[in-house]
Amino acid sequence: MSGSRVIGDWGGTRLRLWRLEDGEVAERREGPGILTGGDPGETLAAILGDWPADRIVLCGMAGARGGLHEMPYLPCPVSADQWRAQGKAHEFAGSRLRIAAGLSCRDASGRPDVMRGEETQIIGAMALEPELATGTHLVLLPGTHSKWVRLDDGAIVGFRTCPTGELFALLGRSSLFPEGEAAGNDNEGFAAGLQRADERGLLSTLFEARAAQLVDGRSGNWAQGFLSGLLIGAEIVEMAPEGTVLVIGDAGLTARYGEALARRGVPMRAMDGEACAIAGLRLIDED
Amino acid sequence: MSGSRVIGDWGGTRLRLWRLEDGEVAERREGPGILTGGDPGETLAAILGDWPADRIVLCGMAGARGGLHEMPYLPCPVSADQWRAQGKAHEFAGSRLRIAAGLSCRDASGRPDVMRGEETQIIGAMALEPELATGTHLVLLPGTHSKWVRLDDGAIVGFRTCPTGELFALLGRSSLFPEGEAAGNDNEGFAAGLQRADERGLLSTLFEARAAQLVDGRSGNWAQGFLSGLLIGAEIVEMAPEGTVLVIGDAGLTARYGEALARRGVPMRAMDGEACAIAGLRLIDED
Numbered sequence: 001m002s003g004s005r006v007i008g009d010w011g012g013t014r015l016r017l018w019r020l021e022d023g024e025v026a027e028r029r030e031g032p033g034i035l036t037g038g039d040p041g042e043t044l045a046a047i048l049g050d051w052p053a054d055r056i057v058l059c060g061m062a063g064a065r066g067g068l069h070e071m072p073y074l075p076c077p078v079s080a081d082q083w084r085a086q087g088k089a090h091e092f093a094g095s096r097l098r099i100a101a102g103l104s105c106r107d108a109s110g111r112p113d114v115m116r117g118e119e120t121q122i123i124g125a126m127a128l129e130p131e132l133a134t135g136t137h138l139v140l141l142p143g144t145h146s147k148w149v150r151l152d153d154g155a156i157v158g159f160r161t162c163p164t165g166e167l168f169a170l171l172g173r174s175s176l177f178p179e180g181e182a183a184g185n186d187n188e189g190f191a192a193g194l195q196r197a198d199e200r201g202l203l204s205t206l207f208e209a210r211a212a213q214l215v216d217g218r219s220g221n222w223a224q225g226f227l228s229g230l231l232i233g234a235e236i237v238e239m240a241p242e243g244t245v246l247v248i249g250d251a252g253l254t255a256r257y258g259e260a261l262a263r264r265g266v267p268m269r270a271m272d273g274e275a276c277a278i279a280g281l282r283l284i285d286e287d
Numbered sequence: 288m289s290g291s292r293v294i295g296d297w298g299g300t301r302l303r304l305w306r307l308e309d310g311e312v313a314e315r316r317e318g319p320g321i322l323t324g325g326d327p328g329e330t331l332a333a334i335l336g337d338w339p340a341d342r343i344v345l346c347g348m349a350g351a352r353g354g355l356h357e358m359p360y361l362p363c364p365v366s367a368d369q370w371r372a373q374g375k376a377h378e379f380a381g382s383r384l385r386i387a388a389g390l391s392c393r394d395a396s397g398r399p400d401v402m403r404g405e406e407t408q409i410i411g412a413m414a415l416e417p418e419l420a421t422g423t424h425l426v427l428l429p430g431t432h433s434k435w436v437r438l439d440d441g442a443i444v445g446f447r448t449c450p451t452g453e454l455f456a457l458l459g460r461s462s463l464f465p466e467g468e469a470a471g472n473d474n475e476g477f478a479a480g481l482q483r484a485d486e487r488g489l490l491s492t493l494f495e496a497r498a499a500q501l502v503d504g505r506s507g508n509w510a511q512g513f514l515s516g517l518l519i520g521a522e523i524v525e526m527a528p529e530g531t532v533l534v535i536g537d538a539g540l541t542a543r544y545g546e547a548l549a550r551r552g553v554p555m556r557a558m559d560g561e562a563c564a565i566a567g568l569r570l571i572d573e574d
Binding site: 171196 | 432450451
């Protein structure tokens with residue numbers, strides 16, 4: 001099947017669209033997150049603009065309640081083929097629209113977790129590196145809601161969410177920074193925060209970011225770095241990864257998590273999050 | 288020394304003033320927190336209104352930078368007598384104004400912590416129950432910034448802050464509750480959150496409050512209760528109290544912490560926070 005194609009990852013805070021030509025990315029556009037207000041259909045039409053699009057494929061919050069069309073959460077374990085087969089086509093402004101399903105899982109105690117969008121990156125990573133589709137792999141997608149995902153012979157068998165990035169943003173606007181959020185993210189503070197995460201619990205350490213400004217004259221930037229190191233460190237202490245971690249994300253965040261993992265002697269390797277998202281989206285409704 | 292007296296506790300979110308007659312509380316007024324905007328002097332004058340006040344004594348954020356007059360943090364250990372002796376008198380609209388000093392401390396690793404206002408309640412508690420002034424006691428003042436305080440033979444020797452209440456408020460406005468903060472605080476959810484805090488770390492459990500709404504049909508109220516139980520439970524797991532805990536606070540929060548402490552087999556007893564604040568404030572500039 002041929003024709004013009006647009007694929008996109010629409011998260012809570014950002015829309016990224018790619019126009020494909022002969023299956024390859026020819027152009028890229030960005031727009032607002034689906035939770036940042038406005039009618040999703042109108043927003044999508046405006047960002048698509050003059051792009052021809054016989055077919056559109058979206059992942060992420062586009063399939064959430066309040067998104068374009070609500071899609072189910074497929075319960076884990078889920079293979080790439082099961083995931084690709086999900087979902088009927090919708091019509092959007094004359095285009096055929098398909099939206100990726102999300103995933104749900106339960107831990108050993110039966111407690112639930114969900115994801116929307118990260119599954120596309122993971123399945124894309126398996127398409128880019130077929131050796132990921134055999135054996136067991138631990139994948140980390142750091143971000144607003146970090147996902148720690150277990151792969152077993154090509155299936156996503158379970159995962160856990162740490163809302164580390166969201167907590168960092170919330171605390172940046174808290175009483176820890178009464179003069180307003182500092183812009184920087186100090187390396188010395190980051191290292192101090194990582195160290196602190198090894199020493200004691202998160203909740204009883206957060207306030208040190210404020211006390212160090214008041215008593216020791218630390219800057220707001222140092223405290224931001226401390227908070228970042230403390231949160232990322234706490235995430236890794238809690239998740240206690242063993243073996244090599246595959247980190248899928250952007251370069252900046254991957255480097256920060258890499259420093260935290262190295263500190264605990266955990267090997268890692270990295271893949272680019274955008275490349276993985278594109279590879280996953282191309283699997284849906286493909287030629 | 289006689290004359291009209293007003294005492295008050297001015298925190299970040301609330302001002303409470305008490306007018307004394309012959310040393311006893313005759314009237315009570317409330318006003319906005321010192322961080323909620325407006326010139327502190329004008330706010331205080333407006334709430335004082337027609338009250339006669341030869342002498343005014345305030346504790347809390349009244350002594351913070353940006354408050355009425357910045358007061359130092361006294362480094363622990365600090366006895367009641369050392370604390371009472373601090374601070375020169377200021378003049379406020381014809382009244383003699385004194386503001387309580389805050390406290391600072393360092394843990395065994397030298398990391399700092401600070402308090403403003405809670406020291407007044409603790410020293411007030413020792414005035415109300417003199418047996419607290421001998422031996423070792425662990426005191427918890429739950430709230431926006433929970434304080435865990437160690438007393439040794441009448442001196443405050445150290446403390447640690449957990450910003451549990453602030454985190455609860457921040458997370459109530461997070462993506463865990465996309466439809467807006469739920470008003471209730473479900474008991475079943477609270478118990479589930481307490482249990483979860485015993486099982487695994489805070490950061491990797493928070494998102495369950497959202498997933499349980501999406502996958503298991505839990506209400507926003509249940510999720511609020513879960514979040515409250517998880518945070519209070521995590522605080523107690525991290526602080527790992529031993530021996531009896533003296534909880535100084537209001538009845539509602541004391542009951543919640545009591546349930547969490549009982550779950551871990553930790554005995555507690557309670558004192559009313561407002562009574563302790565009044566008792567502490569009366570020690571400063573007293574007749």
